[in-house]
Amino acid sequence: MTATGAAVPGAAQASPGGTLLVEELTDRVVVTLHRPTARNAINAAMVRDLHQVCATLEERPRLLILTGHGGTFAAGADIAELRERGRDQALQGINSRLFDRIARLPMPTLAAVDGYALGGGAELAYACDLRLASPSAVFGNPEPGLGILAAAGACWRLRELLGASVAKQVLLAGRRLAADDAFRLGLVAEVVPAEQLLARAHTLLDRMARSGPLALRLTKLVADASGAHPVTDDLAQAILFESDDKRARMDAFLAGERS
Numbered sequence: 001m002t003a004t005g006a007a008v009p010g011a012a013q014a015s016p017g018g019t020l021l022v023e024e025l026t027d028r029v030v031v032t033l034h035r036p037t038a039r040n041a042i043n044a045a046m047v048r049d050l051h052q053v054c055a056t057l058e059e060r061p062r063l064l065i066l067t068g069h070g071g072t073f074a075a076g077a078d079i080a081e082l083r084e085r086g087r088d089q090a091l092q093g094i095n096s097r098l099f100d101r102i103a104r105l106p107m108p109t110l111a112a113v114d115g116y117a118l119g120g121g122a123e124l125a126y127a128c129d130l131r132l133a134s135p136s137a138v139f140g141n142p143e144p145g146l147g148i149l150a151a152a153g154a155c156w157r158l159r160e161l162l163g164a165s166v167a168k169q170v171l172l173a174g175r176r177l178a179a180d181d182a183f184r185l186g187l188v189a190e191v192v193p194a195e196q197l198l199a200r201a202h203t204l205l206d207r208m209a210r211s212g213p214l215a216l217r218l219t220k221l222v223a224d225a226s227g228a229h230p231v232t233d234d235l236a237q238a239i240l241f242e243s244d245d246k247r248a249r250m251d252a253f254l255a256g257e258r259s
């Protein structure tokens with residue numbers, strides 16, 4: 001892995017569903033949520049597009065920057081779609097499974113938040129490993145005001161990030177965390193002017209990119225481990241994957257030898 005992600009120019013490509021701009025660099029991917037007519041609200045097409053990004057990063061692990069187009073991170077799940085969803089869609093965990101997948105990406109992720117990160121937009125930022133904010137950033141979970149709960153991670157990630165007291169102020173009392181509050185509470189690493197937000201995000205990733213990639217990956221895995229599994233499994237497998245015995249046995253199988 002190089003530490004030159006920001007210096008390697010890459011053209012941002014529109015995602016298949018047209019909801020993202022995706023810039024693939026040597027050691028990182030920069031994803032811009034891009035639904036300008038809906039304040040980057042997360043609809044089904046964006047969920048599909050973000051799953052595709054996850055698949056790419058699972059296949060070839062790299063750092064990730066998530067940001068939003070046009071002075072908004074994301075104004076939540078798409079309310080027009082939410083309006084039509086019923087129990088079965090809720091049980092599918094459409095956003096919660098996506099955000100869990102993002103949280104479990106092999107390499108560190110960073111949300112660069114300019115403007116509103118509300119509802120599912122906030123939950124997407126909470127699912128990232130690090131957050132940077134511009135002075136206009138606002139985090140909030142207004143879901144109960146729409147008659148629903150923040151079911152894509154806020155109810156437990158926010159408690160982990162900020163503690164139960166502040167989490168309940170946000171979840172139950174509709175408290176919105178402006179950039180300075182978010183910084184003071186530790187939700188964001190820094191507040192930087194909007195025009196410097198991406199450059200600062202790249203600088204943070206440059207720092208991470210200088211670490212051993214495997215060390216970074218295992219550190220993230222262990223830091224997020226809530227219990228013995230699956231970390232012990234993964235660590236054991238990582239050791240075994242490097243063993244001569246594994247290579248010999250698999251070579252033998254592929255050569256047609258069956259015991």
Ligand code: COA
Pocket residue numbers: 037038039041042075076077078079080116118119120142143146
């Ligand atoms: N889902 C679908 N569309 C959304 C949306 C959402 N979550 N948030 C904003 N939009 C749409 C608006 O309907 C509007 O569409 P229109 O131009 O066709 O009328 C457009 O995006 C611009 O939104 P608008 O409210 O006019 O922008 P604003 O700058 O005045 O306010 C917000 C920005 C983010 C404060 C406001 O849009 C808002 O409160 N959005 C909903 C936030 C929310 O409750 N999220 C939780 C969802 S679970």
